[in-house]
Amino acid sequence: MNTPSADASSVRIGALAPLTRPGWAEAGRHLLAGLELAAGEVNDTGGIGGRPLELVVRDTAADPAKAAAAVDELAGLGVAALAGEYHSVVARAVAARADALGLPYLCSSAVLDALTEQQTDWVARLAPAQSRGWRIYADFLLGAGHSRIAVAAQPSVYWASGAAILRDHLTVVDLDMSTLTPADVCDELAGNGASALLLLVGHPDPAVPIVRAVRSDPRLSEILIGAPAGQPEFAEWASLLGDDGAAIPFLRYLPERLSPLGARVETALRERLAATPSFVAFEGYDTVTVLAEVLRSQGVDRPGIAKSWPHVAVEGTRGPIRFSRTPGIGVWQWAWPPIQVADRDPARPGRFRILRTG
Numbered sequence: 001m002n003t004p005s006a007d008a009s010s011v012r013i014g015a016l017a018p019l020t021r022p023g024w025a026e027a028g029r030h031l032l033a034g035l036e037l038a039a040g041e042v043n044d045t046g047g048i049g050g051r052p053l054e055l056v057v058r059d060t061a062a063d064p065a066k067a068a069a070a071v072d073e074l075a076g077l078g079v080a081a082l083a084g085e086y087h088s089v090v091a092r093a094v095a096a097r098a099d100a101l102g103l104p105y106l107c108s109s110a111v112l113d114a115l116t117e118q119q120t121d122w123v124a125r126l127a128p129a130q131s132r133g134w135r136i137y138a139d140f141l142l143g144a145g146h147s148r149i150a151v152a153a154q155p156s157v158y159w160a161s162g163a164a165i166l167r168d169h170l171t172v173v174d175l176d177m178s179t180l181t182p183a184d185v186c187d188e189l190a191g192n193g194a195s196a197l198l199l200l201v202g203h204p205d206p207a208v209p210i211v212r213a214v215r216s217d218p219r220l221s222e223i224l225i226g227a228p229a230g231q232p233e234f235a236e237w238a239s240l241l242g243d244d245g246a247a248i249p250f251l252r253y254l255p256e257r258l259s260p261l262g263a264r265v266e267t268a269l270r271e272r273l274a275a276t277p278s279f280v281a282f283e284g285y286d287t288v289t290v291l292a293e294v295l296r297s298q299g300v301d302r303p304g305i306a307k308s309w310p311h312v313a314v315e316g317t318r319g320p321i322r323f324s325r326t327p328g329i330g331v332w333q334w335a336w337p338p339i340q341v342a343d344r345d346p347a348r349p350g351r352f353r354i355l356r357t358g
Contacts, residue, residue, distance in 0.1 A: 014074030023062035034284025064093035088112035
């Protein structure tokens with residue numbers, strides 16, 4: 001094993017993740033676990049041309065301004081590229097600043113189609129675009145007999161974008177969570193004819209109180225609750241809601257069966273997290289795997305890294321990763337990661353059921 005020497009100057013990657021509230025800290029912890037696991041494996045196999053790979057981690061706390069300031073700081077520290085981020089509105093701020101500074105950015109988890117205002121060569125993305133994932137989710141709802149749905153939504157470009165995608169396929173009744181309480185939501189559902197309620201809101205508040213209210217309302221026993229943004233993926237959801245958190249379909253970005261690489265990484269992530277790794281942890285691992293391959297082939301020259309996106313061919317934990325241009329999306333996009341609609345099994349809430357794939 002050719003381990004890089006401790007005194008060799010490191011190759012730095014700026015790693016961005018929401019690690020504190022109001023960010024989704026559990027998602028950030030999983031993302032960082034994947035990033036760190038992959039970086040450790042890179043260094044165990046010789047680093048980048050004999051130089052250690054170093055992650056310079058910054059907490060975004062779901063704050064676009066804080067994230068943009070972190071990009072400026074990391075650029076000044078000489079990072080070769082940026083990696084990570086979970087929240088779409090934050091990743092959009094990171095992408096804009098990275099594009100302005102000429103700093104390559106590989107986005108791990110954010111799905112918002114309009115990650116940048118215009119086409120850029122500086123940014124690539126591993127997560128599927130929201131328009132694809134949420135269309136698959138809408139198809140799942142239609143197949144399950146839900147053509148008229150209610151969406152409990154908070155003001156956000158991400159939630160608004162998701163709701164617009166749903167409207168292309170379904171009849172949508174809007175419930176504005178800037179003015180409604182969970183009890184109000186129940187009253188609205190009892191009279192608006194919707195057969196499903198989708199949670200386009202933050203976690204744990206107000207998502208958890210809404211679920212508890214709907215589940216305890218005898219008028220709404222036949223209402224399907226859905227969470228396309230993936231809230232039920234994480235252990236905190238199950239710990240807060242118990243049985244009430246089961247049978248709530250959500251989107252996750254995993255294949256039906258992991259490859260040998262994916263299975264090995266799953267075991268290592270499970271040990272690192274002391275919990276079942278989410279798809280976000282795999283996204284983190286794949287991010288550093290791609291960047292390490294690019295750095296080994298292109299060096300640390302920022303323009304060279306940006307020019308390499310269309311030439312990437314890397315075996316990731318969830319399939320072969322290649323980037324291409326996709327109509328309507330301004331960044332280099334992995335087309336396409338695997339997508340599942342899944343839920344927690346009511347009989348065993350710690351187990352997931354795959355309801356649809358795409």
